Amino acid sequence: MNRERELIELINKHMPRSSSQLNTIFESDSEILMFQGKGLVYNIDEFSETDLLREDDPYALGWNMAAGSISDILASGGRPKFYAHSMVVRDSWTMDFVEKLAQGIAGVLKEAGAAFIGGDFGISPTWRYTGSVIGDMNGQAMLRSGAKVRDGIYLTGPIGGGNVEAALKLYGQNLLVKQLTGPWKTFFPLRIKEAELIKRYSHCCIDTSDGVFNALGIISEMSGTGFAVSSLPYVKSGLLLAKVLNLPKEMLFLGECGEYELLFTLGEEVEDEFAREAGDKKLRFHKLGQVKEQGIKSLCQKDRTFDLSTYTLRARDYADPMDYLRNVADFLAKV
Amino acid sequence: MNRERELIELINKHMPRSSSQLNTIFESDSEILMFQGKGLVYNIDEFSETDLLREDDPYALGWNMAAGSISDILASGGRPKFYAHSMVVRDSWTMDFVEKLAQGIAGVLKEAGAAFIGGDFGISPTWRYTGSVIGDMNGQAMLRSGAKVRDGIYLTGPIGGGNVEAALKLYGQNLLVKQLTGPWKTFFPLRIKEAELIKRYSHCCIDTSDGVFNALGIISEMSGTGFAVSSLPYVKSGLLLAKVLNLPKEMLFLGECGEYELLFTLGEEVEDEFAREAGDKKLRFHKLGQVKEQGIKSLCQKDRTFDLSTYTLRARDYADPMDYLRNVADFLAKV
Numbered sequence: 293m294n295r296e297r298e299l300i301e302l303i304n305k306h307m308p309r310s311s312s313q314l315n316t317i318f319e320s321d322s323e324i325l326m327f328q329g330k331g332l333v334y335n336i337d338e339f340s341e342t343d344l345l346r347e348d349d350p351y352a353l354g355w356n357m358a359a360g361s362i363s364d365i366l367a368s369g370g371r372p373k374f375y376a377h378s379m380v381v382r383d384s385w386t387m388d389f390v391e392k393l394a395q396g397i398a399g400v401l402k403e404a405g406a407a408f409i410g411g412d413f414g415i416s417p418t419w420r421y422t423g424s425v426i427g428d429m430n431g432q433a434m435l436r437s438g439a440k441v442r443d444g445i446y447l448t449g450p451i452g453g454g455n456v457e458a459a460l461k462l463y464g465q466n467l468l469v470k471q472l473t474g475p476w477k478t479f480f481p482l483r484i485k486e487a488e489l490i491k492r493y494s495h496c497c498i499d500t501s502d503g504v505f506n507a508l509g510i511i512s513e514m515s516g517t518g519f520a521v522s523s524l525p526y527v528k529s530g531l532l533l534a535k536v537l538n539l540p541k542e543m544l545f546l547g548e549c550g551e552y553e554l555l556f557t558l559g560e561e562v563e564d565e566f567a568r569e570a571g572d573k574k575l576r577f578h579k580l581g582q583v584k585e586q587g588i589k590s591l592c593q594k595d596r597t598f599d600l601s602t603y604t605l606r607a608r609d610y611a612d613p614m615d616y617l618r619n620v621a622d623f624l625a626k627v
Numbered sequence: 628m629n630r631e632r633e634l635i636e637l638i639n640k641h642m643p644r645s646s647s648q649l650n651t652i653f654e655s656d657s658e659i660l661m662f663q664g665k666g667l668v669y670n671i672d673e674f675s676e677t678d679l680l681r682e683d684d685p686y687a688l689g690w691n692m693a694a695g696s697i698s699d700i701l702a703s704g705g706r707p708k709f710y711a712h713s714m715v716v717r718d719s720w721t722m723d724f725v726e727k728l729a730q731g732i733a734g735v736l737k738e739a740g741a742a743f744i745g746g747d748f749g750i751s752p753t754w755r756y757t758g759s760v761i762g763d764m765n766g767q768a769m770l771r772s773g774a775k776v777r778d779g780i781y782l783t784g785p786i787g788g789g790n791v792e793a794a795l796k797l798y799g800q801n802l803l804v805k806q807l808t809g810p811w812k813t814f815f816p817l818r819i820k821e822a823e824l825i826k827r828y829s830h831c832c833i834d835t836s837d838g839v840f841n842a843l844g845i846i847s848e849m850s851g852t853g854f855a856v857s858s859l860p861y862v863k864s865g866l867l868l869a870k871v872l873n874l875p876k877e878m879l880f881l882g883e884c885g886e887y888e889l890l891f892t893l894g895e896e897v898e899d900e901f902a903r904e905a906g907d908k909k910l911r912f913h914k915l916g917q918v919k920e921q922g923i924k925s926l927c928q929k930d931r932t933f934d935l936s937t938y939t940l941r942a943r944d945y946a947d948p949m950d951y952l953r954n955v956a957d958f959l960a961k962v
Contacts, residue, residue: 300748302722303714303729307743308736312708323744325709328763330663336759338713338747373647374660378673378757379638387637394638401643408642409658412673412757413635422713422747422757424671428663 294606315435319514321367321499322425324433331429333370337361337501340420344458344549350389352477354396356457356552359480360501361423362404363552366487367499369434370427372404378412382419403482434490434497434556439515443496443557443583448483450578451504452530452544453551459533462613468536476529480552486575490556493566497556503548504580505600507555508589518588518601521581527551539617540624542598545591548607557583599627629941650770654849656702656834657760659768666764668705672696672836675755679793679884685724687812689731691792691887694815695836696758697739698887701822702834704769705762707739713747717754738817769825769832769891774850778831778892778918783818785913786839787865787879788886794868797948803871811864815887821910825891828901832891838883839915840935842890843924853923853936856916862886874952875959877933880926883942892918934962 304317314324322335339345339357347353358375365372377397381390401408411424457478463469490497496515500507508519530544558566570577584590589600603623610616639652649659657670674680674692682688693710700707712732716725736743741760792813798804825832831850835842843854865879893901905912919925924935938958945951 296748296750299716299722299725299750302726303748304743304745306726306729306733308733308741310742313742313744317745323709323711325744327662327667327708327761328665330665332662332761334709334711334744334761336711336713336746336757338715338749338757340715340749340751342749342751373645373662374658374669376658376669376671376759378671380673380675381634387634390634391637391641394641398641398643406643407645407648408639409648409660409669410639410652411671413631413638414673414675414677415631415634416675416677418753420755422671422673424711424759426662426667426669426761 314433319437320433320435321364322370322427324368324429333365333368333427333429333433334425335361335364336422336424337364338420338422341418344461346457346461346464349477350392351396352479354393355399356478356480357421358397358400358423359482360552361425362400362406362482363480363499363501363554365425365427366483367434367497367554369432369487369491369497370429372406372425372427374409374426375401375406376409376411376424378422380414380416380420383415383417385419400482404484431491432495434495436496436498436510437514438496439511439517439557439583440559441517441583441585442560444560444563445508445519445521445555445557445580445583447504447525447553447555447578447580448486449481449551449553450525450527451551452527453478453480454549455503455544455547456527456530456533458547458549459537463537469533472536473533483554485573486554486577489570489573489575490554493562494556494558497554500550500553500555503546503550504555505546506548507550511555511557512586512589516586518584518586519581520584520588520590520592522592524580525578540621542591542624543617543620546620598624649768654772655768655770656699657705657762659703659764668700668703668762668764668768669760670696670699671757671759672699673755673757676753679796681792681796681799684812685727686731687814689728690734691813691815692756693732693735693758694817695887696760697735697741697817698815698834698836698889700760700762701818702769702832702889704767704822704826704832705764707741707760707762709744709761710736710741711744711746711759713757715749715751715755718750718752720754735817739819766826767830769830771831771833771845772849773831774846774852774892774918775894776852776918776920777895779895779898780843780854780856780890780892780915780918782839782888782890782913782915783821784816784886784888785860785862786886787862788813788815789884790838790879790882791862791865791868793882793884794872798872807871808868818889820908821889821912824905824908824910825889828897829891829893832889835885835888835890838881838885839890840881841883842885846890846892847921847924851921853919853921854916855919855923855925855927857927859915860913875956877926877959878952878955881955933959
């Protein structure tokens with residue numbers, strides 16, 4: 293078990309719980325609670341420089357942090373209602389920068405129909421941001437558990453936006469990258485309409501905040517299952533960037549800076565109907581593959597199949613991201 | 628207007644609000660909301676090394692951060708129900724340190740009757756902690772506004788615990804201080820029973836998270852009033868420490884590291900009845916003084932009276948706390 297998980301369990305074991313808490317720890321993207329007889333969902337997410345979000349466009353930074361905070365509410369089947377934050381701005385940021393950052397956050401709240409309820413504020417040599425979201429929950433919640441063998445695995449958008457963002461943060465000074473990607477912007481999606489539809493057909497959903505591979509791993513762990521995915525819908529900018537940087541495109545799938553899409557499973561018996569209704573509503577989903585028996589973790593591509601059941605590399609175990617990337621490439625070359 | 632307040636207003640002006648928000652910005656210690664037809668109060672508070680909490684006793688640190696996060700809920704008349712946090716631990720902290728920190732937090736939650744609903748977790752070279760509290764609100768909320776001239780001004784405990792904590796953080800290496808204060812511990816109070824009683828007699832309450840003088844200033848600003856206080860109940864350890872460090876004891880009142888007590892006002896017509904009921908319930912309150920006309924800010928002591936209406940010193944405007952303390956002492960010597 294890694295140190296982070298160990299510390300979380302050490303902390304949680306001392307904490308009082310109540311019968312108003314409907315999910316167990318790790319079982320859902322947000323906490324599902326009964327509040328005065330009504331369903332309430334809650335999520336808190338912290339962002340800082342270690343999350344490798346680019347800072348050159350404050351509107352995009354604000355948008356992405358707020359969208360990232362809200363996506364957990366959507367993944368558990370809630371609707372965001374109230375949003376608070378603790379914002380510590382870097383002392384070198386200008387008024388104009390902070391204003392655009394706020395506009396990015398406000399853009400998400402307006403689109404999500406959530407109201408801002410203030411929070412805490414500070415100024416320091418390094419920035420950090422904590423988004424806190426209260427949502428309501430009508431009907432049944434979606435959990436990270438409950439996937440069944442032969443269920444289809446679906447994703448609300450292409451793979452790799454978050455890892456592209458991280459790569460541009462790490463390699464943005466590379467002249468070729470700079471020239472090629474100068475005007476690229478990544479905006480994490482707000483899958484509000486998609487979440488409404490997903491909830492009517494699925495009870496197993498997670499956001500890909502830590503990347504698609506990690507999301508599949510958590511759903512598998514919580515459900516006692518495995519997965520086989522194929523012909524993944526990589527984001528075009530990611531494929532191009534992987535080529536320029538001479539990195540395997542599978543980094544977009546394995547990398548831990550997620551794109552905040554919703555990953556969910558559908559029973560075979562509802563897949564057709566779901567597809568029909570999605571078509572009627574002009575909502576697009578990608579089928580990635582199928583839930584398999586526990587222990588199976590495979591990625592099948594046109595040319596070859598990767599057995600990922602022994603993959604355990606984690607970016608945070610490497611001081612230098614280059615070492616991590618090299619190790620991932622080595623792993624992929626060998627399996 | 629200071630930069631922090633200016634930035635907060637710049638941020639807030641872009642943010643969407645909703646008719647479910649019952650207080651205006653700055654009007655209450657926590658946000659007062661209608662959630663699915665019921666009263667909900669919410670507060671988020673961030674702590675980091677700049678808050679000058681001592682770190683040698685992790686239980687006390689955890690207790691104080693959680694108590695600090697919850698006191699805003701009490702000050703607005705709510706009852707804490709759910710508690711989440713984003714905890715980023717310093718990479719040098721041991722498992723044992725983190726466990727004791729968690730036990731301190733858990734101690735507050737158990738005493739307050741709140742359940743822990745998880746949150747975010749990280750490891751970094753510097754620690755930070757964000758407490759997030761959801762409470763319910765039955766009946767009328769307490770605001771920072773609504774004080775009336777001739778109301779009595781009350782506090783739930785002695786003055787200076789937070790500033791003692793800060794002084795020990797700043798001067799803990801001073802040999803004399805070390806010898807004298809070695810075993811001292813500061814535990815911020817949880818004024819749950821007091822808050823229940825206060826709410827039945829008062830509608831104007833604030834916690835002293837930024838010190839007593841600041842709390843009086845905010846109540847005055849929001850209510851369009853002033854204040855006169857006298858014979859303040861300084862905490863004994865603070866008086867001793869002030870003597871040892873050769874600092875004016877008024878630092879305990881003016882300093883901005885608060886003791887998280889509840890400061891509230893009572894109409895003249897209910898003061899006697901309140902005192903009687905407090906006595907019956909064995910709850911202790913200190914009367915600090917009286918609400919006065921706008922513009923009056925005075926501190927009266929046995930020997931002399933300070934006119935604080937022109938006092939504008941703020942610790943955060945000084946890079947070196949010594950400069951700040953010197954300036955405060957100068958100010959007090961002149962008025």
